[in-house]
Amino acid sequence: MKTLAFIISAALLAAGSAQAHGPKSHTSAVVMEQKDWGIAGTARSVQRTITLTMTDNMRFTPDRIEVKQGETVRLRVRNTGKLLHELVIGTPRELAAHAEQMLKHPNMEHDEPYMTHVDPGKTGEIIWTFNRAGEFEFACLIAGHFQAGMKGTITVRAK
Known part of the structure; x- marks a missing residue:
């Protein structure tokens, strides 16, 4: 079992994972990869800021x-709780699958432009261009938080 955990950890590190669930600090350029729910945006293209609060009652x-x-939006997230929380954007299916993996591997390392990890009392942000219409979600995927209902809905209205 320890060997399997080591192999998984090594594979994640080799794939370019940047950090565990902790404070986010991009030291390299943001990867501009198209996802079903959009693509990373730039600060100069932000059209508005939406502030979300996350709490230890497992709600946004x-x-x-x-x-x-x-629209390119800055999602600013304030963690008013005493626990580490995160905001991850995705499809309902992808978030559920990722949350399941986090239950099995709570120290999984990753850092993508569609997620931010926020320490207690701190603020994080995601800048995202929602270039595809549809219903998407955001969630905290820290082990147990998603399962406790810590998620929300993003509706992207077609032009």
Whole structure:
């Protein structure tokens, strides 16, 4: 079992993972990879900022946001709790699968432009261009948080 955990950890590190669930600090350029829910945005293209609060009662406020297709948004997240939380954007299916993996491997290392890890009392942000219409989600995937209902909905309205 220890060998399997070592192999998984080594594979994640070899794949370019940057850090475990902890404070986010991009020291390299953000990867501009198209996802079903959009693509990383740039600070100069931000059209508005949406502030979300995350708490230890395993909830986001607000838990529903709406954006226009093509809009670049700064999602600013404030952790008012005493536990580490995160915000991850994705499809319901991908978030559920990732949350399942986090239960099995709570120290999994990763750092993508569609996620931010926020220490207690701190603020994080994601800048994202929602260039595809549809219903997407955001969630905290730290082991047990997603399962406790820490998620929300993003509606991207077509042009």
